[in-house]
Amino acid sequence: MSVLNEWAFIGMFAVLAPVFPALPIVIAWLFRPRKPNVLKSSTYECGVETIGDTWVQFRVQYYIYGLIFLVFDVEMVFLFPWAAAYNEMSLFGFVAGFLFIFLLTDALFYAWQKNALEWK
Amino acid sequence: MDEICTGLCRLMVDSGADAGLAQFVSLLVGVLLVSGVPLLTVILLIWIERKVAARIQDRIGPNRVGPIGLMQTFADLLKLLGKEDITPTAADRLLYNVAPLVSFASVVLIWAVVPFTPFHYGVDLEIGALFFVAVASFGTLAIMVAGWASNNKYALLGAFRVVSLLVSYEVPLVFALLVPVLLAGSMSMLDIVNAQSGMWFVVLSPLAFVIFYISSQAETGRAPFDLIEAESELVAGFNIEYSGMKFGMFFAAEFLHVFTNGILMALLFFGGWMGPLYYESPLIAFAWLGAKGGLIYLTTLWLRNTVPRLRIDQIMAFNWKCLVPLSIANIVLVSLALKVLQELGMAPRQLIGASFVDMLPATILLLLINGALTLYLLGILRRRGKVARREAQAAPVQFARATAATAATAD
Numbered sequence: 001m002s003v004l005n006e007w008a009f010i011g012m013f014a015v016l017a018p019v020f021p022a023l024p025i026v027i028a029w030l031f032r033p034r035k036p037n038v039l040k041s042s043t044y045e046c047g048v049e050t051i052g053d054t055w056v057q058f059r060v061q062y063y064i065y066g067l068i069f070l071v072f073d074v075e076m077v078f079l080f081p082w083a084a085a086y087n088e089m090s091l092f093g094f095v096a097g098f099l100f101i102f103l104l105t106d107a108l109f110y111a112w113q114k115n116a117l118e119w120k
Numbered sequence: 121m122d123e124i125c126t127g128l129c130r131l132m133v134d135s136g137a138d139a140g141l142a143q144f145v146s147l148l149v150g151v152l153l154v155s156g157v158p159l160l161t162v163i164l165l166i167w168i169e170r171k172v173a174a175r176i177q178d179r180i181g182p183n184r185v186g187p188i189g190l191m192q193t194f195a196d197l198l199k200l201l202g203k204e205d206i207t208p209t210a211a212d213r214l215l216y217n218v219a220p221l222v223s224f225a226s227v228v229l230i231w232a233v234v235p236f237t238p239f240h241y242g243v244d245l246e247i248g249a250l251f252f253v254a255v256a257s258f259g260t261l262a263i264m265v266a267g268w269a270s271n272n273k274y275a276l277l278g279a280f281r282v283v284s285l286l287v288s289y290e291v292p293l294v295f296a297l298l299v300p301v302l303l304a305g306s307m308s309m310l311d312i313v314n315a316q317s318g319m320w321f322v323v324l325s326p327l328a329f330v331i332f333y334i335s336s337q338a339e340t341g342r343a344p345f346d347l348i349e350a351e352s353e354l355v356a357g358f359n360i361e362y363s364g365m366k367f368g369m370f371f372a373a374e375f376l377h378v379f380t381n382g383i384l385m386a387l388l389f390f391g392g393w394m395g396p397l398y399y400e401s402p403l404i405a406f407a408w409l410g411a412k413g414g415l416i417y418l419t420t421l422w423l424r425n426t427v428p429r430l431r432i433d434q435i436m437a438f439n440w441k442c443l444v445p446l447s448i449a450n451i452v453l454v455s456l457a458l459k460v461l462q463e464l465g466m467a468p469r470q471l472i473g474a475s476f477v478d479m480l481p482a483t484i485l486l487l488l489i490n491g492a493l494t495l496y497l498l499g500i501l502r503r504r505g506k507v508a509r510r511e512a513q514a515a516p517v518q519f520a521r522a523t524a525a526t527a528a529t530a531d
Contacts, residue, residue: 017225021369028365069287087305119433
């Protein structure tokens with residue numbers, strides 16, 4: 001199978017994958033009863049009416065974790081080619097990878113020292 | 121899968137069909153064959169999950185519908201078909217309907233790169249491991265979309281928590297995944313399994329396996345990381361407004377995800393289909409993979425039904441202050457040790473096809489390093505535990521008040 005064909009398979013898979021869960025939902029849509037009323041389709045909140053806007057602001061801590069995650073996730077993608085080339089790597093490439101990991105760890109400890117990892 | 125598709129394609133062209141159409145149909149058949157495996161197993165998985173949970177809680181579990189309750193899932197399915205599907209008026213309709221589809225599709229898509237036997241697989245992508253990471257993170261997106269589109273405060277709070285949990289545990293998960301990639305020198309799933317012919321990676325780096333295991337337990341939102349469905353605090357979490365078949369799809373996705381992770385761990389760390397007589401027949405190879413994956417899957421169920429839920433601050437602290445530094449230390453030490461051995465000529469440069477004897481020095485050294493790292497970590501944890509306990513005993517009332525205060529402000 002050529003390289004292009006491999007990705008054609010993935011493409012076909014990606015198109016079909018949402019169809020599998022959609023099928024039972026559509027079948028259920030054909031059979032299910034439909035008796036909506038105002039109370040039934042109101043927002044659930046243990047029996048009381050929702051006060052204020054639902055789309056509230058979120059804690060800043062989530063945002064900080066998100067930022068740290070972003071840094072790590074993007075840099076980890078760079079580490080994958082390094083790991084895949086491990087067996088044929090020269091000493092230079094090896095040390096470069098280590099330097100990269102060191103900087104990454106440094107960032108983690110900086111965030112730790114700044115109390116960014118505390119749940120406040 | 122490869123031969124079947126190409127064979128079918130050739131057959132159709134020979135019998136006078138259009139080449140493009142023949143390719144399309146053969147691809148379609150290939151996709152249906154590969155995705156058939158997870159779609160059929162998920163029906164069985166729901167029954168297994170309920171039965172195991174029941175046994176652990178000293179109940180019998182489903183036993184009425186069919187022999188030993190095997191038909192229970194079909195009965196549930198029929199019931200879900202007849203259930204009214206309530207969409208709240210306040211919800212964002214498009215996103216609300218799309219979220220369960222994305223959630224299930226993200227799990228099924230992982231199976232595109234899962235090799236079942238040495239010869240039967242969907243595709244053997246050169247970046248298979250990276251594909252897994254990319255596709256699995258779609259599940260996080262689906263949860264956020266579901267929580268947001270429901271327009272419900274419980275759902276949104278649940279989604280915030282879950283997303284921060286999932287993205288955090290993705291970091292050690294990917295770092296642990298880096299170890300098999302590094303040892304095999306390839307991101308292809310097939311190469312990773314073949315590189316374990318001499319020694320399983322779980323022996324070379326047990327720590328990487330443990331980190332992968334813990335973080336995949338968190339990724340699927342299972343106890344002790346089940347903030348996803350913290351009933352006592354958030355009623356149901358992100359899926360509170362969902363009902364009928366859409367709710368069912370979220371749950372099918374979760375059940376399937378747990379099993380998928382079991383199979384992935386078998387492939388990445390336990391040599392996949394490697395076992396006595398696996399080369400005799402693809403069926404034996406497939407049985408080995410299924411047995412290993414199933415065993416790991418059962419341990420995750422056991423864990424889920426045994427341990428209590430942790431608070432979000434504890435979960436976050438455990439991830440960022442323990443798992444992440446540990447996984448980084450592990451990858452640095454493993455790569456350094458193996459490189460030194462390779463330079464000394466005591467370890468093979470290419471693990472694919474290496475024999476047990478070739479791997480012996482590397483195995484011993486890597487095991488020692490992993491053991492030392494574990495002991496060091498346990499020492500730190502024990503010291504911290506002692507300090508915390510002493511503080512608690514010194515001021516019991518204050519401590520109780522402080523924990524109550526943190527628990528109250530946790531959200």
